[in-house]
Amino acid sequence: MKVAFVSVFPPNTNGIGDYTYDLCRALAARSPGTALVVLADRAGDKQVDVEVDRCWSPDGDWVPDVLAAAERAQPDVVHLQHGNYMGRDGRVPQLLEQLRARKIHSVITLHGVYPQRHRSLFRPSKWSPPRFHRALGEASDRIVIPQRASALDPLIEHGVEPDRVAIIPLGTPEAQAIDALAARERLGLPADRRIALFLGFIEYSKGVDTVVRAFRDVVAAVPDALFVIAGRLEQHDLSDRSYRYVLEWRMRQGRREGWIDYRPGYLPADDIPAYLAAADVVVFPYRQKHGSASAVLHRTFAAGRAIVCSRGPKFVDAAAALGDDAEVALPEPTDIGAWSESLARVLSDAELRARLERTTAELGRKSAWPVVADQHLALYEQITSARPA
Numbered sequence: 001m002k003v004a005f006v007s008v009f010p011p012n013t014n015g016i017g018d019y020t021y022d023l024c025r026a027l028a029a030r031s032p033g034t035a036l037v038v039l040a041d042r043a044g045d046k047q048v049d050v051e052v053d054r055c056w057s058p059d060g061d062w063v064p065d066v067l068a069a070a071e072r073a074q075p076d077v078v079h080l081q082h083g084n085y086m087g088r089d090g091r092v093p094q095l096l097e098q099l100r101a102r103k104i105h106s107v108i109t110l111h112g113v114y115p116q117r118h119r120s121l122f123r124p125s126k127w128s129p130p131r132f133h134r135a136l137g138e139a140s141d142r143i144v145i146p147q148r149a150s151a152l153d154p155l156i157e158h159g160v161e162p163d164r165v166a167i168i169p170l171g172t173p174e175a176q177a178i179d180a181l182a183a184r185e186r187l188g189l190p191a192d193r194r195i196a197l198f199l200g201f202i203e204y205s206k207g208v209d210t211v212v213r214a215f216r217d218v219v220a221a222v223p224d225a226l227f228v229i230a231g232r233l234e235q236h237d238l239s240d241r242s243y244r245y246v247l248e249w250r251m252r253q254g255r256r257e258g259w260i261d262y263r264p265g266y267l268p269a270d271d272i273p274a275y276l277a278a279a280d281v282v283v284f285p286y287r288q289k290h291g292s293a294s295a296v297l298h299r300t301f302a303a304g305r306a307i308v309c310s311r312g313p314k315f316v317d318a319a320a321a322l323g324d325d326a327e328v329a330l331p332e333p334t335d336i337g338a339w340s341e342s343l344a345r346v347l348s349d350a351e352l353r354a355r356l357e358r359t360t361a362e363l364g365r366k367s368a369w370p371v372v373a374d375q376h377l378a379l380y381e382q383i384t385s386a387r388p389a
Contacts, residue, residue: 001033001035001076001077001381001384002034002035002036002037002075002076002077003027003034003075003077004039004070004075004079004094005020005024005036005038005039005080005081006038006056006081006095007020007038007040007080008020008041008058008083008085009021009038009041009044010044011044011045013232014085015295016081017040018269018295019111019170019171019295023376024050024372026171026369026372029373030374032379033379035075036051037053037073038050038052038053038137039053039069040056041057041085042054042056044055053072053073053151055068055277056069060180061091062091063091063094063095063098066095067099067102070099070102071102075139076105077106077107077108078105078106078337079104079108079109079385080096082109082111083112087126087287088126088129088211089127089132090127090135092108092132093132093136093138096108096139099376100139105383106139107140107141107143107144107166107379107383108136108143108146109143109146110133111138111292113145113150113151113292113313114129114154115154115289129159130158133158133159133160133200136160137159137160137164138157140164142164142165142166142379142383143155143164144165144166144379145165145166145167145232146167146170146292146293147316148167148316148317149315150314151292151315152165163299164317165373168376169299169366169372170293170294170295170372171367171368171371171373172206172299172301172302172363172365172367173298173299173302173369174302174369175241175361175364176370178273178274178278179277180278183273183275184278186274187271187274187278189228189262190226190230193224194222194224194225194226194280194347194348195225195227195279195280196211196215196218196225196227196279196280196308196343197227197228197230197275197276197279197281197282198227198228198283198285199282199296199299200231200273201231201232202231202233202234203233204239204240204287205286205287205288206287206288207286207310207334209246209250210333210336210339211227211285211343212250212251212254212260213250214336214337214340214343215254215260216259216339216345217337217347218340218343219288221344222279222344225259225343225344226258226259226260226261227259227260227261228263228275228279229262229263230263230275231263231264231265231266231276232267233264236306241381258313259358271279272299273299273302273303276299276302276303277305279305280306280346281305281346281353282300282305282308283308283343284297284307284309284310284315286309286312286314286315286334287310287334288314290314291312292327294314294315297309297315297318298364300360301360301361301363302362304364306346306353306356306357307360308328308329308342308346309317309329309330310331310332310333310337311330311331311332315330318363321359322356322359325355325356325359328345328346330342341352349364
């Protein structure tokens with residue numbers, strides 16, 4: 001069998017590209033006889049251990065370029081890794097329909113499922129989520145979503161047949177044994193502070209300002225607490241730039257008084273495990289209302305670190321595993337007081353942190369990359385053996 005992925009790809013600084021790379025490596029390890037190629041964006045050089053055809057740009061009408069690459073590759077299955085970079089308009093269904101006309105099976109993973117029914121006033125070409133999802137369900141062999149909660153119900157509501165949807169979690173990397181004190185020394189972090197960490201892209205929907213506002217009260221309760229913010233500030237449009245100014249203004253007191261350590265910029269992949277090992281708790285104060293998974297959350301599972309997450313669609317599946325600790329570990333997204341209380345409790349209660357660490361480690365084992373790769377391989381086998389494309 002040959003599988004061609006359509007995705008952005010490293011060194012493009014996009015989490016979906018990193019996911020595609022990790023999935024390819026996991027598939028190759030589990031099924032060496034499966035041929036893999038990535039039909040990737042043109043931004044950068046290919047990775048030496050994955051076959052890559054740098055053939056398209058997310059701008060404009062990229063469908064002809066991807067179709068030409070698919071005809072060169074002659075795969076049994078084309079698997080799209082869909083994100084906002086690919087658009088939510090007629091191009092994606094058109095590609096799927098053209099693949100079917102060429103008798104090539106297709107799968108599309110939705111890294112975000114949006115329940116909203118309105119059209120964009122600023123991007124009138126964007127299709128409404130119901131129209132878009134319905135078209136994907138009709139044109140593809142399967143839609144893959146990373147979690148049931150907050151993703152399956154909207155798809156069904158939008159007219160997608162349930163048997164056209166496969167639920168395959170985001171993969172969790174293999175755990176790395178990293179000494180916390182050694183990680184702190186490498187990163188220049190203090191050995192004697194209790195660290196709450198935000199890691200990843202910084203934008204309004206990630207809610208970093210919520211923890212910044214809450215952390216003054218956290219420090220009053222836990223004087224050695226430190227909030228470390230590491231990641232790249234998104235600067236795509238005016239709203240991103242405005243959020244940067246607001247966030248930096250809110251951080252001034254904490255940075256001046258030493259309870260905020262702000263480290264802006266894109267993080268090298270090798271630094272991420274060290275940051276997670278150095279943290280006592282990792283925070284996810286997201287305001288996002290759509291269903292999607294978080295690669296950083298799965299890296300946190302791999303590290304077995306305690307978490308505090310917003311109570312919302314993105315973390316419903318994780319919440320189910322937290323049991324009684326969910327009341328502490330899942331504050332409302334914008335409730336400053338609740339975030340203060342949750343973080344102070346987790347940072348000061350070693351027994352609670354240990355329970356949360358055991359929970360995240362178990363979630364990581366259930367979604368390990370070998371497990372996820374096997375689920376993909378089973379899906380490819382199912383659709384190629386069921387009927388002609």
